[in-house]
Amino acid sequence: MISGKFAITIHILTLLHKFPNDYLSSEFIAGSINLNPVLVRKEIANLKAHHIVESKEGKNGGTKLAVNAADLTLKQIFEMTFETIGLGFAKNQPNPDCPVGKNINQHLEALYSEMNQNVSRQLEGISLEDFSNQF
Amino acid sequence: MISGKFAITIHILTLLHKFPNDYLSSEFIAGSINLNPVLVRKEIANLKAHHIVESKEGKNGGTKLAVNAADLTLKQIFEMTFETIGLGFAKNQPNPDCPVGKNINQHLEALYSEMNQNVSRQLEGISLEDFSNQF
DNA sequence: TAAATTTGTAACATATTTTATTACAGTATG
DNA sequence: CATACTGTAATAAAATATGTTACAAATTTA
Structure with a gap:
């Protein structure tokens, strides 16, 4: 499962951008998100x-x-709501006596770190204004 | 939370690659993953x-x-275990009477679709052999 | 100043997803 | 025929995400 934090946050920010002169209540916002x-x-x-x-x-x-x-x-919104993407880790500590178990998480981390840089470059190029103006 | 499917699957495949001549039992593999x-x-x-x-x-x-x-x-392993990445959606259907609520999921989907292409390009360039040979 | 409305936050409840366990039928090996 | 596997279903437990209730504190407006 993946939390809806990013989606909710960008929804909130888009609404705020659409009504730049108003203080929007949480109830109003909640009515748009249905939350x-x-x-x-x-x-x-x-x-x-x-x-x-x-x-x-x-x-x-x-x-x-x-x-x-x-x-x-x-990218900033992503970092405020997610910290990082990735494809996950096994829940338990792998076996340290196995050469694969011992090192797999480190290699996965390296892979995911590249993914993050990759995605961050993409998200860096899109502003809230860009996103909001699509609507 | 994110499921450990990808990590577990690549762990399994790395082990299989390290022992190309053996049929590995699920118990042996489980001992390395601690699963x-x-x-x-x-x-x-x-x-x-x-x-x-x-x-x-x-x-x-x-x-x-x-x-x-x-x-x-x-990339193939990713597609077998995840289908897609993304930063999630709000759980409930947003308000269709709000111009933002009505369209946000569609815009998020477009954004995530780009992310996927981006990540897929990266993962396409790495083979199981490449990954396994790091160990 | 009193009533109304809104934020901020804690405490608790429910729902959903992920991981773990138990059990056992079926299959191949020696 | 005993042993050691896979395959799979059913169920339980743990972890996470979302929802609800409640209420103090702040601010506006009448």
């Missing part, structure tokens, strides 16, 4: 920690973008 | 369905490679 507002607020908390958005509490409060959408890349 | 033998047999069943390995039942049975390791690419 519980608490979960929206959790993702927003993450965005706030990275200074991508700002929120206002209280009545008529909500959240708005705090950065220029042209300067925020999908 | 339940039944799960090893399940991944082997998948490999068999793709004609990558062949098994022999009964005493002294086991599994061996049925293809040339130089001709089997990590």
Whole structure:
């Protein structure tokens, strides 16, 4: 399974970009994603920690973008929500007495690291503005 | 979370490549991965369905490679175990009455499709033999 | 200042996916 | 015929992701 964090976060940011002058409530956003507002607020908390958005509490409060959408890349969003891609590891520590078991994770890590560089290059070239303007 | 299928499968194949003349038992393989033998047999069943390995039942049975390791690419292994990478989708159907909700999944799919092509190109260039010879 | 609305967050519940275990029929070997 | 495998189903346990409820704190507006 893969968490929906990236998809949810980019959905939130796209909405914020579409309404640049409003503080959008978590409930409004949740209505577009079809997601519980608490979960929206959790993702927003993450965005706030990275200074991508700002929120206002209280009545008529909500959240708005705090950065220029042209300067925020999908790579940054990816890193805020995923850290890394890859094709996974076996759950248990492999057998250290086997030459393959002993080294496989290190080789997989190297492979996945290349994948990340690869994907990062792609995502670096796309800004939130680019993404949002497709709609 | 991400399933360990790819890692487990490539671990199995690396072992088979290291012992090209033996039928390896699921128990032996499981000992290297540190995984339940039944799960090893399940991944082997998948490999068999793709004609990558062949098994022999009964005493002294086991599994061996049925293809040339130089001709089997990590891309093929990836496709046998994952189908696709990506950064996920929100679990619920987004709101079709919202212009963003209505179209976001389609745009994400396009993005992920590019990611896949990107990663596939990388994995295409690495054979099982290449991977295994690192050990 | 009081009522209403919204964020922030914790605590808990449910759902889904992944991994593990048990069991046993079927097959080949010696 | 005993042994050691595969193949597969059924079930259990563990891990992760998502959902819900509750409520304190903040801010607006009447």
